[in-house]
Amino acid sequence: MSHLFTTSLKVSNLHHLKQLHAQIIHHHLHHHNHWAAQLLGHCTRLHAPPPYTRLIFDSVPHPNVLVFKNILKFYSQLGAHNDVITLFGQMQKNGVRPDVYVYAILVKSVGKAAIELHAHLLKMGYGCDRYVRNSVMDTYAKYGSVEVARRLFDEMCEKTVVDWNSMISGYWNWGYEDEACQLFELMPHRNVITWTAMVTGYSKMKDLKSARRFFDEMPEKSLVSWNAMISGYAQNGFAEEAIGLFHEMVNAGLQPNETTWVAVISSCSSRSDPCLAESLTKMLDEKCIHLNYFVKTALLDMYAKCGSLETARKVFNELGVHKNSVAWNAMISAYTRVGDLTSARELFDTMHDRNVVSWNSMVAGYAQNGQSAMALELFQEMVTTKDSKPDEVTMVSVISACGHLGALKLGNWVVNFISENQMKLSISGYNSLIFMYSKCGSMKDAQKVFQEMAMRDVVSYNALITGLAAHGNGTEAVELMLKMKDEGIEPDRVTYIGVLTACSHAGLLEQGREIFESIKDPEVDHYACMVDLLGRVGKLDEAKTLIERMPMNPHGGVYGSLLNASRIYKRVDLGELAANKLFELEPQNSGNYVLLSNIYASKARWEDVERVRKAMREGGVKKTIGWSFVEYGGKMHKFIVGDRSHRQSDDIYRLLGELRNKMRAFGYVADKSCVLRDVEEEEKEEMVGTHSEKLAIAFALLVSEEKEVIRVVKNLRVCWDCHMVIKMISKLERREIVVRDNNRFHCFSNGLCSCNDYW
DNA sequence: TCACAGCTAA
Numbered sequence: 133m134s135h136l137f138t139t140s141l142k143v144s145n146l147h148h149l150k151q152l153h154a155q156i157i158h159h160h161l162h163h164h165n166h167w168a169a170q171l172l173g174h175c176t177r178l179h180a181p182p183p184y185t186r187l188i189f190d191s192v193p194h195p196n197v198l199v200f201k202n203i204l205k206f207y208s209q210l211g212a213h214n215d216v217i218t219l220f221g222q223m224q225k226n227g228v229r230p231d232v233y234v235y236a237i238l239v240k241s242v243g244k245a246a247i248e249l250h251a252h253l254l255k256m257g258y259g260c261d262r263y264v265r266n267s268v269m270d271t272y273a274k275y276g277s278v279e280v281a282r283r284l285f286d287e288m289c290e291k292t293v294v295d296w297n298s299m300i301s302g303y304w305n306w307g308y309e310d311e312a313c314q315l316f317e318l319m320p321h322r323n324v325i326t327w328t329a330m331v332t333g334y335s336k337m338k339d340l341k342s343a344r345r346f347f348d349e350m351p352e353k354s355l356v357s358w359n360a361m362i363s364g365y366a367q368n369g370f371a372e373e374a375i376g377l378f379h380e381m382v383n384a385g386l387q388p389n390e391t392t393w394v395a396v397i398s399s400c401s402s403r404s405d406p407c408l409a410e411s412l413t414k415m416l417d418e419k420c421i422h423l424n425y426f427v428k429t430a431l432l433d434m435y436a437k438c439g440s441l442e443t444a445r446k447v448f449n450e451l452g453v454h455k456n457s458v459a460w461n462a463m464i465s466a467y468t469r470v471g472d473l474t475s476a477r478e479l480f481d482t483m484h485d486r487n488v489v490s491w492n493s494m495v496a497g498y499a500q501n502g503q504s505a506m507a508l509e510l511f512q513e514m515v516t517t518k519d520s521k522p523d524e525v526t527m528v529s530v531i532s533a534c535g536h537l538g539a540l541k542l543g544n545w546v547v548n549f550i551s552e553n554q555m556k557l558s559i560s561g562y563n564s565l566i567f568m569y570s571k572c573g574s575m576k577d578a579q580k581v582f583q584e585m586a587m588r589d590v591v592s593y594n595a596l597i598t599g600l601a602a603h604g605n606g607t608e609a610v611e612l613m614l615k616m617k618d619e620g621i622e623p624d625r626v627t628y629i630g631v632l633t634a635c636s637h638a639g640l641l642e643q644g645r646e647i648f649e650s651i652k653d654p655e656v657d658h659y660a661c662m663v664d665l666l667g668r669v670g671k672l673d674e675a676k677t678l679i680e681r682m683p684m685n686p687h688g689g690v691y692g693s694l695l696n697a698s699r700i701y702k703r704v705d706l707g708e709l710a711a712n713k714l715f716e717l718e719p720q721n722s723g724n725y726v727l728l729s730n731i732y733a734s735k736a737r738w739e740d741v742e743r744v745r746k747a748m749r750e751g752g753v754k755k756t757i758g759w760s761f762v763e764y765g766g767k768m769h770k771f772i773v774g775d776r777s778h779r780q781s782d783d784i785y786r787l788l789g790e791l792r793n794k795m796r797a798f799g800y801v802a803d804k805s806c807v808l809r810d811v812e813e814e815e816k817e818e819m820v821g822t823h824s825e826k827l828a829i830a831f832a833l834l835v836s837e838e839k840e841v842i843r844v845v846k847n848l849r850v851c852w853d854c855h856m857v858i859k860m861i862s863k864l865e866r867r868e869i870v871v872r873d874n875n876r877f878h879c880f881s882n883g884l885c886s887c888n889d890y891w
Numbered sequence: 892t893c894a895c896a897g898c899t900a901a
Contacts (some may be wrong), residue, residue: 205894233894240895266895297896328897359898394899401900429900461901489901 143174145422153188165199168192172202176209179424183453197228201237208237216241232258236267266294273302297325304333324350328357335364340373355389363395371399390424397430401437409438425451429459436466461489468497473506488520496529504533505761505768508542515549522553524561531564535571538845538872539763543568563591570599573843573870573877590621597630602876604887606638610647625655632661637876637887641669656682660689667697672706688717695724699731707731722748722755760824761845762832771827778827780834787830795860823854829861829869841868859883 143149153162153171161167168188175185189195189203200223207215220238223230230238235253242249250268258264265288273281285291285299296319303312312333319326327350334343347353347361358381365374378396382388388396393416400408412434416423423431428447435444448455448463460483467476480486480494491514498507511530514522522530527550534543547565550557557565562585569578582588582596593616600609613623613631623631628651635644644665651658659682666675675694679686691710698707711728714721725748732740748755759770771778778784825844832842862869863883871878879886 201894236895263893263895270896292895294896299896301896323896325897330897332897354897356898361898363898389898391899398900424899426899431900433900456900458900463901465901487901493901 143178146178146180149174149178149180162188162191163193165192165194165196168195169198169202172199172206176202176206179209180206182206182210182212195223195226195228197223197231197234200228201231201234204234204237208240213241232261232264236263239264239267239271242271262292266292266298269295270298270302273298274305278302278306278308293319293321293323293326297323297329300326301329301333304329304336307337309333309337324352324354324357327351328354328360331357331360331364335360335368338368340364340368340370355386355392358386359389359391359395362392366395366399366402369402371403374399390422390427393421394426394430397427397434401430401434404437404439406438406440409434409440425456429456429462432459433462433466436462436469441466441470457483457485457487457490460485461487461493464490465493465497468493468501471501473497473501473503486519488523488526491520492523492525492529495526495533499529499533499536502536504536505759505770507533508537508539508768522549522555524555524557527555527557528561528564531561531568535564535568537761537763537768538572538843539761539768540569540572540574540843541763541766542768543572545766559585559587559589559592563589563595566592566595566599570595570602571872571875573603573872575599575603575605588619588621590616590624590627593621594624594626594630597627597634601630601634601637604634604637604877606634606640606643609634610640610643613647625657628654629657629661632658632665636661636665636668639669641665641671656684656687657689659684659686660693663690664693664697667693668700670701672697672701672703676706676709686713688714688721691717692724695727699727699734702731702734704731704735704737719751720753722753725753726755758824758846760828762828762843763845764832764835769828769831771824771831773824775824775827778831780831783834784827784830787834788826791830791857791861791864794864798860798864825854825871826857829858832869833861833865833867836867839867841870843870843872845872859885 143152149171152174156162156167156171168191171188172185174180175188185203185206189199192199195203200219204216204219207213207219216237220230220234223234235249235258239249239253253264253268265284269281269284272278272284281299281302285295288295296315300312300315300319303309303315312330316322316326316330327346330346331343331350334340334346343361343364347357350357358377362374362377362381365371365377374395378388378392381392397412400412413431421427428451432444432447432451435441435447444463444466448459451459460479464476464479467473467479476494476497480490483490491510495507495510495514498504498510507529511522511526511533514520514526527546530546531543534540534546562581565581566578569575569581578596578599582592585592593612597609597612600606600612609631613627616623616627628647631647632644635641635647644662648654648658648662654662659678663675663678666672666678672694675697679690679694682690691713695707695710695714698704698710707728711724714724718724725744729741729744732738732744757773759772761771762769769778775781825846828844828846829842832844836842858869858871858880860883861867862880866882868879868881871880876887
């Protein structure tokens with residue numbers, strides 16, 4: 133049996149551990165407490181898989197305090213607090229008397245309940261044991277109240293360096309920078325752990341400069357210190373610095389461990405550089421690094437972000453039963469990143485330990501892939517099931533989805549939800565609110581949010597300027613740009629796109645020209661805005677000249693602006709020129725065909741209209757179909773061409789029929805511009821159909837009260853006949869109809885549109 | 892005699 137002792141000495145990896153385990157079983161010793169405790173100790177040290185470790189524990193018929201201690205330590209290290217508490221209960225049931233160390237572990241796991249446990253420990257006379265005392269204080273500092281921890285700290289007559297370190301980390305944990313620094317200064321003897329805690333603390337506050345200062349000033353550095361600094365860089369997006377420091381560490385002759393690798397791998401993920409990923413994979417292979425849980429999950433994420441979804445999935449599958457929520461969430465976002473929402477949802481539905489990040493990944497996945505309605509549906513499920521509590525990340529996605537849909541009532545509900553749950557919003561949270569209100573057509577609220585912000589960044593200004601632009605408030609947008617310059621915030625490319633668009637919508641030719649001239653290196657998008665501005669005020673030939681003099685190749689947006697202007701001013705020559713360029717640049721974009729055919733239609737050139745349609749058919753160009761939304765009763769109702777899925781479909785179609793008859797009676801005859809045709813009459817015709825807008829308006833008419841404003845939201849350019857229908861309904865029904873088309877707001881009343889260039 | 896404090900993935 134003596135060889136067992138020698139084997140047990142060199143257990144340096146999982147393989148050795150399993151060999152030792154096999155030998156112990158061979159000698160029928162696995163029921164013995166001594167050997168079980170040995171094995172469990174190795175499990176903790178080597179981060180063995182929990183099911184394997186549990187198997188060893190369960191094979192002991194009468195575990196003693198040593199065995200319990202080791203299994204508790206294992207679970208404690210995993211952060212499996214519930215298992216610690218359950219096992220502690222079992223220990224008491226078995227009549228095994230816990231010692232101070234067991235209590236020290238337990239205190240860490242019970243979280244806020246440590247307060248009761250603390251009283252119990254005092255009664256038992258364990259209060260003055262320095263390990264118990266430190267554990268209690270540490271737990272208060274981590275999970276409870278840092279003030280209580282400080283009181284305990286102050287009451288100690290002899291403080292060890294461990295107590296000081298616990299207290300300093302406790303302060304950092306709650307973001308109390310000043311208190312942490314104060315203690316650091318007061319401390320009689322600092323050790324490497326103290327210094328490392330300072331590095332981590334500053335990294336947590338995103339103050340990498342100070343973190344690095346402490347790192348450089350440390351009298352001695354351990355591997356953990358290096359890891360702290362590298363991880364600090366990695367977690368704050370300083371990938372270059374993290375990788376650089378990693379090389380420095382290797383050059384200093386230090387052997388990286390798994391924690392180091394995790395930081396390096398995650399830096400590589402954020403770079404999304406497939407070459408770097410490959411060289412890293414090779415390096416791990418060559419060095420035969422043992423890949424633990426964290427490393428494998430980090431690798432999974434790296435593969436997903438560096439373009440190899442298949443490899444990521446392979447790692448994910450290989451994690452087997454040991455997968456935790458982080459791996460699941462990484463895989464879910466990997467799918468949403470490439471737009472594969474089906475696979476993402478499949479994973480989301482099959483995972484059982486969903487947390488807030490899982491929900492966020494899925495909600496953001498829908499929101500960022502144009503499925504705002506699904507994003508809101510899932511959010512509502514999240515709130516009703518109370519599976520996880522939404523956080524700021526959730527709310528930003530939800531707010532953005534409300535904006536895309538123009539769901540104002542829902543958006544207001546979300547704002548209420550945020551204040552009721554006392555959620556704090558960061559600058560980007562407020563920015564998303566400005567965006568939402570702008571998109572919902574409520575500039576008053578957008579401006580209110582903007583005013584109330586304590587700090588604003590360039591995105592805040594851009595959100596408001598873009599909103600003002602969409603509402604045609606050109607002068608205000610220009611003023612806002614001047615104001616941001618005054619406050620020392622430099623306009624960026626988005627700002628200029630916003631102001632130029634605003635000038636264009638408000639017809640501010642001279643100011644637009646001036647601003648365009650002031651841009652240092654105008655990009656192609658800025659030229660497109662300028663062409664749009666010139667075109668809308670009727671200077672089409674000047675717009676054409678500007679295009680010819682562009683220093684770069686014009687993109688679709690440039691010619692799109694010219695085409696749109698040609699439509700407004702019925703310039704067939706320039707319209708044809710722009711359209712022909714567009715048919716080359718973006719042959720599958722149906723909108724260009726629609727616009728050209730509308731120019732012909734406005735000149736009653738029906739043969740040409742037919743010719744464009746034929747070209748479209750023959751080119752296999754499918755009209756892009758989009759959803760229209762109407763918010764009613766706190767819900768979004770969505771419609772698509774020929775839709776019959778809505779609950780009130782029958783009523784909606786009946787109303788459409790009635791409207792058609794009414795229009796005929798008022799003399800609006802269906803002419804060749806297909807004003808009143810719908811899908812039943814024109815099944816084979818791709819240019820027309822029962823458009824989503826028609827269905828949406830009919831639905832809104834059905835449910836709205838007399839004189840209520842009807843709001844229809846649609847982001848794509850809508851067709852000729854739909855515009856005509858909207859105009860006529862607004863005249864016949866004497867209703868105001870607001871349509872968000874092409875991200876602009878159009879208010880129809882009495883058959884007239886608020887903007888002068890609407891058809 | 893030891894254990895207690897610092898670093899790890901979305």
